[in-house]
Amino acid sequence: MPKYDYDIGVIGGGAAGLTVASGASQFGAKTLLVEKEKALGGDCLHYGCVPSKTLIKTAHVYHSIKNAAKYGLPAVDAGPVDYKDVAKRIKSVISTIQKHDSEERFCKLGVKVEFGDPVFKDEHSVEINGKPYVADKWVIASGSSSSMPLIEGIDQTPFLTNKELFSLDTLPKSMIVIGAGPIAIEMAQSFGRLGTKVIVVQRSGQILSKEDKDMADELMKVLVSEGVKIILNAKIKSAKDLGTEKLVVIKDSGGKTVSLKAEQILVALGREANVTGLGLEAISLKHDNRGIKVDNRMRTNHKHIYAAGDVTGAYQFTHAAGYEGGVVLNNAILHLPKKTDYTYLPWCTFTDPELASIGMNEKRAKEAGVEYTVWKEEFKANDRSLAEGEETGIIKLLINTKGKPIGAQILGPQAGDLLSEWVAIMNGGVKLSTLASAVHPYPTLGEINKRVVGTYFSGKIFSDKVKKTLKFFFHFKGRAC
Numbered sequence: 001m002p003k004y005d006y007d008i009g010v011i012g013g014g015a016a017g018l019t020v021a022s023g024a025s026q027f028g029a030k031t032l033l034v035e036k037e038k039a040l041g042g043d044c045l046h047y048g049c050v051p052s053k054t055l056i057k058t059a060h061v062y063h064s065i066k067n068a069a070k071y072g073l074p075a076v077d078a079g080p081v082d083y084k085d086v087a088k089r090i091k092s093v094i095s096t097i098q099k100h101d102s103e104e105r106f107c108k109l110g111v112k113v114e115f116g117d118p119v120f121k122d123e124h125s126v127e128i129n130g131k132p133y134v135a136d137k138w139v140i141a142s143g144s145s146s147s148m149p150l151i152e153g154i155d156q157t158p159f160l161t162n163k164e165l166f167s168l169d170t171l172p173k174s175m176i177v178i179g180a181g182p183i184a185i186e187m188a189q190s191f192g193r194l195g196t197k198v199i200v201v202q203r204s205g206q207i208l209s210k211e212d213k214d215m216a217d218e219l220m221k222v223l224v225s226e227g228v229k230i231i232l233n234a235k236i237k238s239a240k241d242l243g244t245e246k247l248v249v250i251k252d253s254g255g256k257t258v259s260l261k262a263e264q265i266l267v268a269l270g271r272e273a274n275v276t277g278l279g280l281e282a283i284s285l286k287h288d289n290r291g292i293k294v295d296n297r298m299r300t301n302h303k304h305i306y307a308a309g310d311v312t313g314a315y316q317f318t319h320a321a322g323y324e325g326g327v328v329l330n331n332a333i334l335h336l337p338k339k340t341d342y343t344y345l346p347w348c349t350f351t352d353p354e355l356a357s358i359g360m361n362e363k364r365a366k367e368a369g370v371e372y373t374v375w376k377e378e379f380k381a382n383d384r385s386l387a388e389g390e391e392t393g394i395i396k397l398l399i400n401t402k403g404k405p406i407g408a409q410i411l412g413p414q415a416g417d418l419l420s421e422w423v424a425i426m427n428g429g430v431k432l433s434t435l436a437s438a439v440h441p442y443p444t445l446g447e448i449n450k451r452v453v454g455t456y457f458s459g460k461i462f463s464d465k466v467k468k469t470l471k472f473f474f475h476f477k478g479r480a481c
């Protein structure tokens, strides 16, 4: 039997890598974790979910203060935002969470952590800082980075990505956001709320192009009402550094050339897998810049080398990275042939209101040729929503011809949390009648989940057939008014 120093080596200390490393070590496997940055935690902690959600909260509070009169309170002059203080708060939240992802904690779990740039020398050996490390199995979990735009002049024009955004010294007076995916839209709204004049430039005809257009359009209306300018169907021609400002030239939907100027450009055009420098070519590991190719057990073309998280280019969320890490543990450590199943993988865009989704939306159902009916309920009919001053939003439920829920999208206050009930229902195969008859506390936003199902059943319950049957047996006299 060949001799390896480690049972498993993990490259990348983000959500996917940390899940595998901690699990493997706790199962008794001798585990190596390699991270190229100075600290563990990955993009989510340092440049992604944590700083963005902290910023979103700060922007939300500032927005609420400025809109105090809406709640019957005296109007407040909040004064301008000092972004240094915002960045300080972001740093402090990161450093609190960092303790959970510290080298010491992983060492206590039994994981050997090495910082450096790993390069595959052969299918089992990786060189780190000039030293060879040999492991029976490897997991590549090196994440992703912001895709670089192919725009004339952008290489001569300073721009921001999620890596620089959260540590700015001053709040930009104006910002052009290139792209309209979740990161772009969350940041456009937050910076807009903090006082930046924001213009979003999007190639396609809607924001959040994976979502159904009706839901995305509702959200877009909110952003526009807050002062964010959104240009759809735009083609970016060029970018130029003008000194204090940057110029972005676009062709709008009517074919007109338009010059946009702003203090900062934020590029949020999607993600590229972090695959360069790992020596993947030397071991003929199949990949491209979208990601490392894996099968449904997260195995690469070398069956003892796995990949998980953003680097596979599939579902680029922290919870997906954690889930895939779990699949790797099952296969690589427990030798159980566990396969990935993304049917009910939920996600949420943390705008205000949030837009959360699970299962099929109309776009995906149509693509798959699945027949469905759509059931909707608006937040303005939810008592708690009105009390909270959060009347914008809608829940949209897709039900197949067998009466089974196949997808739910929620645009509304705390939509990400409200979706959890659907996570349980869909994963647990719970019948809609169970949800319809379950008592929900009043007044809660969560009642909307029960209510939309009630809408689905009410046509069946209060049908003419049922009324006729009741009349026959109980001699009911019918309408009184």
Ligand SMILES: Cc1cc2nc3c(=O)[nH]c(=O)nc-3n(C[C@H](O)[C@H](O)[C@H](O)COP(=O)(O)OP(=O)(O)OC[C@H]3O[C@@H](n4cnc5c(N)ncnc54)[C@H](O)[C@@H]3O)c2cc1C
Binding pocket: 011, 012, 013, 014, 015, 016, 017, 034, 035, 036, 037, 040, 041, 042, 043, 044, 045, 047, 048, 049, 050, 052, 053, 116, 117, 118, 141, 142, 143, 144, 162, 183, 274, 276, 277, 278, 308, 309, 310, 311, 315, 316, 317, 318, 319, 320, 321, 350
């Ligand atoms: C602004 C923003 C907001 C986001 N918000 C959310 C959200 O609200 N919810 C959500 O679910 N997801 C969110 N995401 C996505 C989420 O951050 C990623 O899906 C998640 O971090 C993926 O985890 P990962 O382990 O695959 O990669 P990462 O967390 O990026 O970890 C990869 C690690 O590998 C390291 N690495 C890279 N190359 C090498 C190398 N050659 N050698 C060794 N180590 C290497 C990196 O330094 C990093 O530590 C957001 C992303 C961004 C950018």
